[in-house]
Amino acid sequence: MTRAVLTWVLERLERGESVAMASVIEASGSVPGKPGSRLALTLSGARFGTIGGAGLELKVENALKEMLNGGRQEVREKGGKVETFVLYKDAKGEEATPLDSLCGGRVTVAMEVMDPM
Helix, strand or coil: CCHHHHHHHHHHHHCCCCEEEEEEEEEEEECCCCCCCEEEECCCCCEEECCCCHHHHHHHHHHHHHHHCCCCHHHHHCCCEEEEEEEECCCCCCCCEEEECCCEEEEEEEEEEECCC
């Protein structure tokens, strides 16, 4: 994790805000988000970083917001979730979440929520 992302997350946690974070843990093909890319956000709308932009980032951002809002409590109780996305034109359902994209590849993203102590 880069120092900048970690510092940003710690500052929010110290203020009493919960933070949701997504981390690209695996990528193959022509995709913008490379392993180690991170996106963190809070319920107030503050955000830091990127996991590659476009449809992938929007889909992941919506999942993080849902987790922050208490949705899918079982996911939070498990410590988060890992989801694989396939990115290519006219993507259809596979063993991964399809995203209609001009890119061509797969991205696996870990998502978690951190609550202040």
